Every structure is written in C-alpha cells, then in structure tokens.
Amino acid sequence: MEKKLKTLGSLSAGPMQVFLDQVKLADDPLKLRIKIEYPEAAALLAFLDREHVLLVRQFRYAVGHETLEIPAGKVDPGEDPAASALRELREETGYRAEKLEPLFTYYPAVGYSSEKLTLFAAAGLKRCSEIEDQSEIAAVETWRVSDVLDWIHSGRIIDAKTALGIMACTSGQAKEWLAGVFPG
Numbered sequence: 001m002e003k004k005l006k007t008l009g010s011l012s013a014g015p016m017q018v019f020l021d022q023v024k025l026a027d028d029p030l031k032l033r034i035k036i037e038y039p040e041a042a043a044l045l046a047f048l049d050r051e052h053v054l055l056v057r058q059f060r061y062a063v064g065h066e067t068l069e070i071p072a073g074k075v076d077p078g079e080d081p082a083a084s085a086l087r088e089l090r091e092e093t094g095y096r097a098e099k100l101e102p103l104f105t106y107y108p109a110v111g112y113s114s115e116k117l118t119l120f121a122a123a124g125l126k127r128c129s130e131i132e133d134q135s136e137i138a139a140v141e142t143w144r145v146s147d148v149l150d151w152i153h154s155g156r157i158i159d160a161k162t163a164l165g166i167m168a169c170t171s172g173q174a175k176e177w178l179a180g181v182f183p184g
Contacts, residue, residue, distance in 0.1 A: 001026055002033070015039045015074060038115040042085040043072030044122045045103075045165045046095060048142060050182035054125070055148070055162070056092050057139040066138060068151070069159040072117070081105075081118040089122060091132040093140045098124025101177045103168050108160055119165050121174055123181040145170065 002023040009020045017037045024030055046054040055068045073088040075081050082100055090096055103119040131137050148166050151157040157166075168174050 002031070004033075005030070008032070034112050036109075036113040036115070038074075038113055039077075040075040040081065041072060041115060041117040042075055042081040042088065042120065043070050043117060043161045043165065044085040044089055044097075044100070044120040045070050045169055046089055046093065046097065046122045046125055047169075047178065047182070048125055050178055051144055051146070052142050053145055053148060053166070054093050054095065055141050055143055056137050057141060058137050063158070067159050068141070068143075068148075068157055068162070070162045070165055072161055082120065085118070085120045085122070090129060092137050094127055094129045094131050095125045096128045097122035098126070099181060101174065103165065103174050106164070117161060119161065119168070121165075121169055121177060123178070 002025055005022045005024055007019050007021050011018045015038065019035045019037070021033045021035060022030060023033050048054065054071070056071055057066050057068055059066050071088045071092040073084065073091070075084040082102070086097060086100065099122065101121045103121055105116060105118045107113070107116055109115065131140060145166060148157060148162075149170065152163045152166060157163055169178060
C-alpha cells in the first residue's frame with residue numbers, strides 16, 4: 001500500500017488537476033507519483049444499423065494527429081452519464097438516439113488518472129441538428145463495424161474507448177441487444 005506524504009506540485013487546466021506527490025511504499029522506499037484528477041466521462045457507439053457505426057474524426061494534441069473515435073466527453077456536474085452520452089452524440093454528430101444501452105464502466109488509466117468512463121450503445125438514430133462542436137470535430141463518418149474491427153487490429157484505430165466499445169458490441173450481451181434492436 002502506498003501512503004501519500006506530501007504534494008510537491010500541482011497544475012490545473014480546466015476540469016483537470018495534475019498532482020506530483022511523494023509517497024511511501026510498504027517496504028519503506030520513497031517514490032514520486034503523478035495523479036491526474038479528471039471528471040467522469042461517457043461515450044457511446046452510435047449504430048445506424050446493425051453493421052454501421054458513426055465515428056468522429058478529430059485532432060488529438062497529445063498524439064499529434066487526427067483519430068477516428070466514438071463520440072465521447074466529460075459528464076457535467078450533476079449530469080447522469082446516460083444524459084451526457086446523448087448530449088455528446090448530439091453535439092459531436094448532430095444525431096439523437098431513441099435507444100440507449102449501458103455496456104460497462106471502467107477506468108481508462110488507473111496508473112495515474114481518476115477518470116471513470118461509462119460506455120453505451122445507441123440505436124434509433126435520427127439526424128436532428130448540425131455538429132455543435134465544429135472546433136473539435138473535423139468530420140462525422142459512417143463505417144462498417146467489420147472495417148473498424150480490422151482497423152483496431154492493424155493499429156489504425158488507436159483510441160481505447162473505441163476499441164473496447166467495438167469489441168464489446170461484437171460479442172456477448174451487447175451483441176444480443178443489437179440483434180434485438182436490428183432483427184434479421
């Protein structure tokens with residue numbers, strides 16, 4: 001077990017706070033740990049039909065290039081993750097969903113971040129507006145799920161939430177839910 005002794009430095013940037021802490025390990029050595037406190041987030045796989053999903057193309061500063069990802073974003077204070085996922089879908093793609101299925105909740109980077117992300121699958125999509133996040137989203141694209149799976153395995157899709165979501169929706173309970181939503 002690690003015990004925090006003191007915070008050596010911190011940085012705040014919007015909703016994120018970063019701490020450099022000195023900790024004591026059980027076997028006595030002192031170590032440094034970086035901890036990022038980040039708000040809860042929500043993401044969803046938006047299915048146009050059983051075989052096609054919406055992805056957003058956006059530039060990611062941390063990796064230095066555009067990525068293809070599922071719609072996602074932080075949960076606002078007092079907001080339910082499901083409501084957040086639907087809001088992000090509308091803001092990033094201009095679509096709304098009639099059906100929403102929770103898949104699972106996970107921590108994307110437990111080694112250094114407190115971020116918790118809830119992943120959903122959505123169906124019954126209807127175009128309702130223009131993209132609201134035009135400064136973030138370069139394009140909304142429709143792709144075959146089988147192509148996205150291939151891109152995950154080849155390294156073209158590098159985003160973890162997208163990879164986990166697509167893999168979850170091609171097996172188990174999520175696959176059964178999709179079969180019920182899109183029979184045949």
